[in-house]
Each structure stands twice: as C-alpha cells, then as structure tokens.
Amino acid sequence: MENKQKKLNNLPNNSHEITIGFGGAAGDGLDKSGNLLARVINRHGLHAISYNSYQSLIRGGHTFLKLRISERKEMCYGDHFKVLLAMNQDSIERHAPAVEPGGVIIFNSDKVTCDSSLLQENVQIVPLSFRKLTSDMGKLIPIMQNTMILGSLLYLVNIDFKTLEQVLGDIFAQKGQEIIDQNTSVARIGYQTTQEHFASAKINIDWNFTHISKPFYSGNSAMALGAVAAGLKFYAAYPMSPATNILHWLVTNSERCGVLVKQAEDEIAVINLAIGAGYAGVRSMCATSGGGFALMTEAIGEAGMFETPVVIINVQRGGPSTGLPTKTEQGDLNQAIGASQGDFPKVILAPKSTTDCYHIVGEALNIAEQYQLPVIILSDLLMGENFETIEPGSWSHEVNINRGDLIEQIPQSMKGKDGFKRYTFTSSGISPRPLIGSEGMAYVTASDDHDEDGVIISDEFTNTAIRRKINEKRMRKLEGVLNELEPPQLEGSEDSEVTLIGWGSTWGVIHEAIEQLEVEGINANQLHFRYLLPFHSKESLQILNKCKKTIVVELNATGQFARHLKAETGFSSTDVILKYDGEPFEPRMITQRVIAILKGEPLDLNVTQSEAREMAYHYIRVHLKDKLRPSNIIQTSQNGYGEPVWVLDLIERNNGELKGKLTIGVETGSTHKWDPSNLEQ
Amino acid sequence: MSTANTITEKTFKTRVVEVSPDWCPGCGDFGVLSSLKKATLEKEIKSHEMLVVSGIGCSSNLPGYVNAYGIHSLHGRSLPTATGAKLANHNLKVVVTGGDGDGFGIGVGHFIHAMRRNLDLTYVVMDNEIYGLTTGQASPTTMKDHKTKTTPRGNVEQPINPLMLALVSGATFVARAFSGQPAHLSSLIEQGIAHKGFAFIDVFSPCVTYNKLNTYAWFKERIYKLEDEAPDRDPADFSDAMSTAMEFDDRIPIGLVYKVEKPTYEDTEPVLLNGPLIKQPLGIKKELFDQLLLETM
Incomplete structure (x- = not known):
C-alpha cells in the first residue's frame, strides 16, 4: 500500500511543485496569508491553485487552506501536501499526520506544540516563538505571527525574501510605511531565524522561475470579469454563499465597468429585476446558490414565456435545504433541468475550469439574447470561490457580442395594417425583439400564454391551435442552439481501457486522475460535458458506443448526470464514482476507485478510520467542550451493537491523560456510546 | 397605424390589436383604466x-x-x-398596476422595498378587498368579520392598511381614490406620474361579483x-x-395624503449619470481590462 502511494505521487511530470497547507480558525487570516504567498510566487512566474476548506462561521471553527505551487499549470489542488503552517493546536492534531515524508511543519511555539509521535518519517518541525523573536518590536497584533511563519516558509521552500518585501509594500501601500516596515521586519525574522537554526529542514527545490506574473482569479471573479467584457449592464443579487463574491466583485467595479448592480430583498425579486432589465433591452444576469435558485424558478419559466434573455448562475453548494453553506457539490443538475413548471426552452451550461468561467458567461449572454431565453450556468463552490493563476493570454478583453434580432425599428414586413407582431411565428422560432422605448412596436408581454401579437389566449377561450403552434415555436429555438454548440469530444486515446465521464468543475481533477492511472499502467481517457441542455445526444452516443468501460464521476449522491446522460442517449455507464460529503474530489480518490471498479471490487461504504476520527472530533466539540482529542483507535466485532465498531481512546488535549472511550458503528456511523469510566480494554 | 403617436382616446379604443377588457360588467377596474x-x-x-x-x-x-409597452408578469x-x-x-414612464392580493399579499415584500428605494414609479392598486379571479377568497385588505369563501364565520384577521404601510416604508407620494369618481382618480394618477419618486395610489375598485360588502354604495356613503x-x-x-391614513370607519378620506420631494434611486445611482443603461456602450476597454488583471498579481 505504501509503495503504491509513493508510486502515485510520482507523476509523469517534470514540473517542480509543492503544496502548502494553512491550518487555523476562521478569523486567523489564512486567506490573507495564502493570497500573500500566492502573490510572491506569482511574481516569480510560478503557478498557484488553492482550495479553502472553511466552515459557516465568522470566527473560530477549523479552516484548512491548501495552496499548490508549481511550474506548470495544475488543473486541481492535488491530494497531498508537504508543508503545514499551523496557526493553532487543532491544526497540528488534524493535519500533522498527513504531512508527507521529508516535509516540514511551522508554527508559533508560544501557543502550539507538536508531538513527534504524530509525524510521518522524516518530517521536521520549525517551532518559532513569536513573542521572544519579536520582543524588541513593541506590541504587535497577534495575526502578525502569520507573517513570521510566511517568512520562515519562503526560506524552507527556496524562494528569496526580496519579492515578499515588494509584495508587502504593495499590499500595505495605503496603510503607510510604518506598517510595511513592521511586516517586513517580522517576515525577515521568520526567514533568518529559520535559516540560522532550522537549515536542515529546508526542502531544496530547484525552481525554474519565468518571472511572468499571471492573473490570480477565482471562478466567481472570472465570471464577473467575463460578463463585463461580454457587455453585461445589469446585475441583481441577494447575498448567498458561495455566489456572493460575484456580487462583491461587480459592486466594487460597478462604476468603472459601467454595470448597474442591485442588491434586492430576496431571490424572487432578483430574478424579476433581471428579467425586467432583460426585457427592456440590456444584458442582464443574476447569481445565487441552490436555495436562492429554487426561489427563482417560477420566473425562469416566465423568461421562457416572455422570450426574454436572462442569465442565471447557480454556484452550487451542498444541499438539500440550507445544506452545507460552505461546502461544494454538483447537486443541482436535476433542479436546473426541472426548473419551473411546464415546457419551455432553457439552456444549461457548466464551465469546466476557472479559466473557462470567463468564457462561458460570454457564451451564455450571447445564447440568451440570440435565442431570447433563460440560460442557466452551473458552477460550484470549489470553482467559484477558490483562486488560481490563469495562463497569460487565456482571456481577451475583446469578446464576441451577438445580440441577435434586437431591433429599434419596425421590420419592413410588419409595416402596414396588422402592425408589429412581437411573437411572429418563424421557422427558427426566433422573432424580432424590440428595444423597449422604440417607436411603433409597443406590445405587451405576458406570463399567460399568448398569440403572435402577445395577446393572451388563456382568458375567454383557450385557443388550442395557437397554443400548439406557439409552444412549438418556442421549443424550436433549441434546435438552433444545439447546432451552434460544439459537441463533446473525447480527450486522450480512442482505445482506452476506461473512459471517465464528467461535467462542470471536475474536468481538472479527472484529468489528473488519468495521469495517475497512467502510472498504474491503466490507460484511461476523458469525456467531459460543458453543454448539458440542449444535449448532443447523437454525437455523444457515437463516442460512448466505442468506449470499452465508462465511469461517470460526479459530486452528488444519486448520479444526476449519469441519469441525465441515460435520459438523453439511452446509454448506461458501466459504473459511477460519487462523492457527497461536502469536500471536493481529489485525484487519488478517483484513481483508487477506478482501479477498484476495474478489479470488480464492490463499493465499501463503511466508516473508515479517519472518518471515525472526524466523528469523534464532532462528538468532542458538541458534548465534551473541545477538551479532548482522539488517540488510539481499534475496530472490534465483539460488542452488542449488531455491527462492528470503532473504539477510540479520547485523551486530554493538554497532558494526554486517557479520559474515556467512544464507540462508533462501522456500518451505520452511529455514535453508540461514550464511556468515561471504562478505561480497561 | 397609431403606435408612434401620442396616446389618444381613439388609440386607446382601437389599439393596433383591439382587445376589450374581460372584466365583469360594472367592475371598478373600468374606471381605473379610463382614468389612467x-x-x-x-x-x-x-x-x-x-x-x-x-x-x-x-x-x-x-x-x-x-x-403602450407592457409586462403582464407573475403574481x-x-x-x-x-x-x-x-x-x-x-x-x-413606468406605471405599475395590480390588485390588493397581488400587491399586499403575495407581493407585499416587494411593495415595501420598492417604496424605500424611492424609484420613479407610479403604483396604482385596484383594491377591492377580495380575491376576485380565484372566485372570492379573503384578501389582505378584507375587513374584519367579513364573510368570504375562506372566512365563512367572518374574517378573524386584521386588514392591512396600505396607506400607513406605504408611509412608514418611505413612499414619497401616497394617495387614495375611488374608481366611482374617475375625474378625481385621473387627476391623482396624473400627479403621481408627474411626481419624481415612488407614487402609490390605492384605489377602491369594487368587485361587483364577489364583494357584496364593500360596494359602490358602501364607499359613496x-x-x-x-x-x-x-x-x-x-x-x-x-x-x-x-392620522389621515388611519381614518377608516364611518368616514374614509380620499385624495392626496402625503407628498414630499426626495432624491430618487435613479438620481443617486452613479452608473445612471451617463444616461439610460440601454444607451451605454458594451464591453470593456483594454486599459481597464489589463488593470483589473494586474490588480491580482
């Protein structure tokens, strides 16, 4: 097993890379530290990709930020880390055991200790006393320990100090020279102390710096920028994680980008505002997450009925209900497909990467206006909120803007007795749409079904013939959309042993899993979908019928895309790899499960040892006031619970004294018993 | 062709597409339509x-x-x-119309927030104290003890006072009218449209089919x-x-209740200083685009 893990880490990749983990509580400033480090390495020309695992609270809790730094652009944040920056004791306990051999752990020894029994082979620790080392600097705010730790890190991963100095100067420019000097001094103390006393812990990476800086964007900010470049004029939103920072980005840049941004009272108002603006004739968009999207659905159908362009972004998080506000999932595909009552044309797109987020918004705005219908973009928390460097030249300010049949003068053919017909039945299904305020084309759009003029047909006599023809007219527009969209393409060799199928943000992680499988001697290829509705049924089936084995990989509990694929093509995949615990896929998880599937091994849903530990942490927080931590753990079947159980020793955080045993079911995951007295066994 | 012209009595009667109202004969809404x-x-x-x-x-x-241009939106x-x-x-010029169920029931949240924004809109509510289209259920303005299909023993809930709600929500023009007095109503709508800011006009518009309590005669009295x-x-x-808005018993005031001049939302939104959004250029200049990328490096 160990050998296999080492083998998996040895990717077919000559690029140097290292992953840093930042552990702490919300409010410890991890994101700021991560951003600072990313800026430093970016100026050297290295790439960075991050994942911040955080909780739904403002202070406290546990946050773990990973930053993968590399020479080549990586497509996901990976599945291992070599350096741990531990801002509190909790981070040591949770993450020290996962630091790779040869790695290092840096912490402020005033408040954190690290028991060497927790560490893997050849992992070194760098304890730095913030209080002692900065004693001659007067009173410093506690969060500056992070700056010291960052200084130390730079030495250990072989990145010079000068760039950090420049970045601190830029970041704190508005706060004045004193703050800049203070931060620089503290960082230098971290750097020099480590150089003098912990030189043996240095991880010698022989970086090839290009010194070409790159944009550092999240999917959300990429969508905001992409929308502006594609002519967005109106944006409405109600705050909802993880979509909120699209709102923040657009508000911040509203004036200089010429976009009117309106925060509304709820998501129902949001979508109706966006539809009102879209009707009037501006490019209009809104974003939310699953719960807000649910509130919007009635009006999405209205946009279909009005034939009004509007773009709705759903940055998915864990559902159902309030669900997991700060965790990622691909659980809203069914909701998007089924959004709103009745039949109407809608388009669903899913960007495959952060870089793609920029492009897909422009596509969505074009489709919405050309075909006069609602376009839904399915993003997710992982892609939406996490930052990464973007290859220079991936994005251009020049974006193709196609507004479709938007007219300011009545068409020649409609001049005369009958006048303007807003919903003229055409072979494409598209009818000319006036810019509201234009002379000679006043019409009423109605959420009731209507005739070519827009006059409702639902009141005095529901005209079945008109109803049939306008229904067909609306739906016909999807044929045009489908013809315009590029069909999916197989990536990799055509005769691979197994094809991994995905949609949306998993493109990068599947890509890396395929590289790992290559090392394992398994040739896999990839079929990824950006366009979910309308669906390229014919083209997809042609590809799928040639595949040997197919596995759909998606981040939800029921295989929503696998079912959609079957509904659209009749094709059933060989198997699925699903994940629905709140955390994203890491490549090794996919790799290992693919190997197991190919060997015919059944899916094991039992509680693993590390999951039992996580459950114990939850129990300790809720019932034992966070005073204990899990230590030894054994599995036994000799018990009265009707299932094997994990038995965990819970020990005092400070002195390691055994305080009791916690019993957790291996199959059900139930916390069967906390026994503070029975210290035998 | 009349669409490019000023709205005249003639064009109202003979729209490009002539559609006659499907309201019940005697419905209060006819008075509101003619007044508008x-x-x-x-x-x-x-x-x-x-x-x-x-x-x-x-x-x-x-x-x-x-x-005119129109949107017949969702409930x-x-x-x-x-x-x-x-x-x-x-x-x-945007005029918003609807009923008491639409505005004070399902849409009451939007009602409050639209008013506190002080957008330059004119909102005319045809208030008949009943749900008419769904055949006679109690509405948010149905009077206490009124027997309706859904309140067979009399309404136990207190009705909303739309005028007071408008006042505390920040409407800058608040008026009440009666569709039985169209000249007066028309003058108030005119003032409402002329008012720069959110103008709310609550119009008693009797439902002759489902509200046998709040009739023309009842209001006239x-x-x-x-x-x-x-x-x-x-x-x-x-x-x-x-205090004027609170008076709702044997005597009910109609007319202009409140009017004050305040900056509108449109006046204070910096992006609109450059003119209507629909006239503004699309896309982004290279300098700004490069700057936005640079700010993250």
Whole structure:
C-alpha cells in the first residue's frame, strides 16, 4: 500500500511543485496569508491553485487552506501536501499526520506544540516563538505571527525574501510605511531565524522561475470579469454563499465597468429585476446558490414565456435545504433541468475550469439574447470561490457580442395594417425583439400564454391551435442552439481501457486522475460535458458506443448526470464514482476507485478510520467542550451493537491523560456510546 | 397605424390589436383604466415612451388594454419587474398596476422595498378587498368579520392598511381614490406620474361579483375628499398623513395624503449619470481590462 502511494505521487511530470497547507480558525487570516504567498510566487512566474476548506462561521471553527505551487499549470489542488503552517493546536492534531515524508511543519511555539509521535518519517518541525523573536518590536497584533511563519516558509521552500518585501509594500501601500516596515521586519525574522537554526529542514527545490506574473482569479471573479467584457449592464443579487463574491466583485467595479448592480430583498425579486432589465433591452444576469435558485424558478419559466434573455448562475453548494453553506457539490443538475413548471426552452451550461468561467458567461449572454431565453450556468463552490493563476493570454478583453434580432425599428414586413407582431411565428422560432422605448412596436408581454401579437389566449377561450403552434415555436429555438454548440469530444486515446465521464468543475481533477492511472499502467481517457441542455445526444452516443468501460464521476449522491446522460442517449455507464460529503474530489480518490471498479471490487461504504476520527472530533466539540482529542483507535466485532465498531481512546488535549472511550458503528456511523469510566480494554 | 403617436382616446379604443377588457360588467377596474388613459392623455405621453407593468389577478390584465409597452408578469412580481425595466431605461414612464392580493399579499415584500428605494414609479392598486379571479377568497385588505369563501364565520384577521404601510416604508407620494369618481382618480394618477419618486395610489375598485360588502354604495356613503374638507392640510406633514391614513370607519378620506420631494434611486445611482443603461456602450476597454488583471498579481 505504501509503495503504491509513493508510486502515485510520482507523476509523469517534470514540473517542480509543492503544496502548502494553512491550518487555523476562521478569523486567523489564512486567506490573507495564502493570497500573500500566492502573490510572491506569482511574481516569480510560478503557478498557484488553492482550495479553502472553511466552515459557516465568522470566527473560530477549523479552516484548512491548501495552496499548490508549481511550474506548470495544475488543473486541481492535488491530494497531498508537504508543508503545514499551523496557526493553532487543532491544526497540528488534524493535519500533522498527513504531512508527507521529508516535509516540514511551522508554527508559533508560544501557543502550539507538536508531538513527534504524530509525524510521518522524516518530517521536521520549525517551532518559532513569536513573542521572544519579536520582543524588541513593541506590541504587535497577534495575526502578525502569520507573517513570521510566511517568512520562515519562503526560506524552507527556496524562494528569496526580496519579492515578499515588494509584495508587502504593495499590499500595505495605503496603510503607510510604518506598517510595511513592521511586516517586513517580522517576515525577515521568520526567514533568518529559520535559516540560522532550522537549515536542515529546508526542502531544496530547484525552481525554474519565468518571472511572468499571471492573473490570480477565482471562478466567481472570472465570471464577473467575463460578463463585463461580454457587455453585461445589469446585475441583481441577494447575498448567498458561495455566489456572493460575484456580487462583491461587480459592486466594487460597478462604476468603472459601467454595470448597474442591485442588491434586492430576496431571490424572487432578483430574478424579476433581471428579467425586467432583460426585457427592456440590456444584458442582464443574476447569481445565487441552490436555495436562492429554487426561489427563482417560477420566473425562469416566465423568461421562457416572455422570450426574454436572462442569465442565471447557480454556484452550487451542498444541499438539500440550507445544506452545507460552505461546502461544494454538483447537486443541482436535476433542479436546473426541472426548473419551473411546464415546457419551455432553457439552456444549461457548466464551465469546466476557472479559466473557462470567463468564457462561458460570454457564451451564455450571447445564447440568451440570440435565442431570447433563460440560460442557466452551473458552477460550484470549489470553482467559484477558490483562486488560481490563469495562463497569460487565456482571456481577451475583446469578446464576441451577438445580440441577435434586437431591433429599434419596425421590420419592413410588419409595416402596414396588422402592425408589429412581437411573437411572429418563424421557422427558427426566433422573432424580432424590440428595444423597449422604440417607436411603433409597443406590445405587451405576458406570463399567460399568448398569440403572435402577445395577446393572451388563456382568458375567454383557450385557443388550442395557437397554443400548439406557439409552444412549438418556442421549443424550436433549441434546435438552433444545439447546432451552434460544439459537441463533446473525447480527450486522450480512442482505445482506452476506461473512459471517465464528467461535467462542470471536475474536468481538472479527472484529468489528473488519468495521469495517475497512467502510472498504474491503466490507460484511461476523458469525456467531459460543458453543454448539458440542449444535449448532443447523437454525437455523444457515437463516442460512448466505442468506449470499452465508462465511469461517470460526479459530486452528488444519486448520479444526476449519469441519469441525465441515460435520459438523453439511452446509454448506461458501466459504473459511477460519487462523492457527497461536502469536500471536493481529489485525484487519488478517483484513481483508487477506478482501479477498484476495474478489479470488480464492490463499493465499501463503511466508516473508515479517519472518518471515525472526524466523528469523534464532532462528538468532542458538541458534548465534551473541545477538551479532548482522539488517540488510539481499534475496530472490534465483539460488542452488542449488531455491527462492528470503532473504539477510540479520547485523551486530554493538554497532558494526554486517557479520559474515556467512544464507540462508533462501522456500518451505520452511529455514535453508540461514550464511556468515561471504562478505561480497561 | 397609431403606435408612434401620442396616446389618444381613439388609440386607446382601437389599439393596433383591439382587445376589450374581460372584466365583469360594472367592475371598478373600468374606471381605473379610463382614468389612467385620461391621465396619460393629459400628460401627452407617447405610447412607446410608456411601460405598464402588472402582476396577476383581474386588475392585472390592464396592460393588455393600453396602447403602450407592457409586462403582464407573475403574481406579486410586478414591482421588481418594473424596477428592473426602469433601471435599464429610466427615460420610460413606468406605471405599475395590480390588485390588493397581488400587491399586499403575495407581493407585499416587494411593495415595501420598492417604496424605500424611492424609484420613479407610479403604483396604482385596484383594491377591492377580495380575491376576485380565484372566485372570492379573503384578501389582505378584507375587513374584519367579513364573510368570504375562506372566512365563512367572518374574517378573524386584521386588514392591512396600505396607506400607513406605504408611509412608514418611505413612499414619497401616497394617495387614495375611488374608481366611482374617475375625474378625481385621473387627476391623482396624473400627479403621481408627474411626481419624481415612488407614487402609490390605492384605489377602491369594487368587485361587483364577489364583494357584496364593500360596494359602490358602501364607499359613496363613507368617502370624502381631503381637498374639500381640509384644504389647508400640508401634504408634507408626515404625522398628519399618518392620522389621515388611519381614518377608516364611518368616514374614509380620499385624495392626496402625503407628498414630499426626495432624491430618487435613479438620481443617486452613479452608473445612471451617463444616461439610460440601454444607451451605454458594451464591453470593456483594454486599459481597464489589463488593470483589473494586474490588480491580482
């Protein structure tokens, strides 16, 4: 097993890379530290990709930020880390055991200790006393320990100090020279102390710096920028994680980008505002997450009925209900497909990467206006909120803007007795749409079904013939959309042993899993979908019928895309790899499960040892006031619970004294018993 | 062809597509429709410069009978829809219409927020104290003890007072009218359209089919005109407006209750200083684009 893990880490990749983990509580400033480090390495020309695992609270809790730094652009944040920056004791306990051999752990020894029994082979620790080392600097705010730790890190991963100095100067420019000097001094103390006393812990990476800086964007900010470049004029939103920072980005840049941004009272108002603006004739968009999207659905159908362009972004998080506000999932595909009552044309797109987020918004705005219908973009928390460097030249300010049949003068053919017909039945299904305020084309759009003029047909006599023809007219527009969209393409060799199928943000992680499988001697290829509705049924089936084995990989509990694929093509995949615990896929998880599937091994849903530990942490927080931590753990079947159980020793955080045993079911995951007295066994 | 012209009595009667209202004979909404037409005629508003937005309900069919741009939106959603359209093109004269169920029931959240924004909209509610289109259930303004299909033992809930709600929510023009007095109503709509800011006009518009309590006769007995009985009132006096709004028993005031000048949302939104959004250029200049990328490096 160990050998296999080492083998998996040895990717077919000559690029140097290292992953840093930042552990702490919300409010410890991890994101700021991560951003600072990313800026430093970016100026050297290295790439960075991050994942911040955080909780739904403002202070406290546990946050773990990973930053993968590399020479080549990586497509996901990976599945291992070599350096741990531990801002509190909790981070040591949770993450020290996962630091790779040869790695290092840096912490402020005033408040954190690290028991060497927790560490893997050849992992070194760098304890730095913030209080002692900065004693001659007067009173410093506690969060500056992070700056010291960052200084130390730079030495250990072989990145010079000068760039950090420049970045601190830029970041704190508005706060004045004193703050800049203070931060620089503290960082230098971290750097020099480590150089003098912990030189043996240095991880010698022989970086090839290009010194070409790159944009550092999240999917959300990429969508905001992409929308502006594609002519967005109106944006409405109600705050909802993880979509909120699209709102923040657009508000911040509203004036200089010429976009009117309106925060509304709820998501129902949001979508109706966006539809009102879209009707009037501006490019209009809104974003939310699953719960807000649910509130919007009635009006999405209205946009279909009005034939009004509007773009709705759903940055998915864990559902159902309030669900997991700060965790990622691909659980809203069914909701998007089924959004709103009745039949109407809608388009669903899913960007495959952060870089793609920029492009897909422009596509969505074009489709919405050309075909006069609602376009839904399915993003997710992982892609939406996490930052990464973007290859220079991936994005251009020049974006193709196609507004479709938007007219300011009545068409020649409609001049005369009958006048303007807003919903003229055409072979494409598209009818000319006036810019509201234009002379000679006043019409009423109605959420009731209507005739070519827009006059409702639902009141005095529901005209079945008109109803049939306008229904067909609306739906016909999807044929045009489908013809315009590029069909999916197989990536990799055509005769691979197994094809991994995905949609949306998993493109990068599947890509890396395929590289790992290559090392394992398994040739896999990839079929990824950006366009979910309308669906390229014919083209997809042609590809799928040639595949040997197919596995759909998606981040939800029921295989929503696998079912959609079957509904659209009749094709059933060989198997699925699903994940629905709140955390994203890491490549090794996919790799290992693919190997197991190919060997015919059944899916094991039992509680693993590390999951039992996580459950114990939850129990300790809720019932034992966070005073204990899990230590030894054994599995036994000799018990009265009707299932094997994990038995965990819970020990005092400070002195390691055994305080009791916690019993957790291996199959059900139930916390069967906390026994503070029975210290035998 | 009449669409490019000023709305005239003739164009109202013979729209490009002639649609006659499907309201019950005697419905109060006829008076509101004719008053709205008269007001826009007086203001010489051209049909393509006007947008009439409604929700769902008998009264929300109104935009279909006016020769202007119109949106017959979802139940309760007229105000956010109108807000979006107004912000996209604030040169449009936007009139929002609907009923008491639409505005004070399902749409009450939007009602409050639209008023505190002080957008330049005119909101005319045809208040018949009943759900008409769904055949006679209690509405948010159904009076206490009133027996309806859903309150067979009499309504136990307190009705909403739309005028007071409008006042505390920040409407800058609040009025009440009666569709049985269309000339008076028309003058108030005219003033409402002329007012820069959110104008709310609650119109008693009797439902002759499902509300046998609040009839034309019932209103005639009780209403009096503020301008007749209190000509020296200061419409900018908030406390006086609140007491006026509270009067709803044997005597019910109609007329202008409150009016104050305040900056509108459109006036204070910096992006709109460059003119209507629909006229603004699309996309981004290279310098700004490069700057936005550089800021993250």
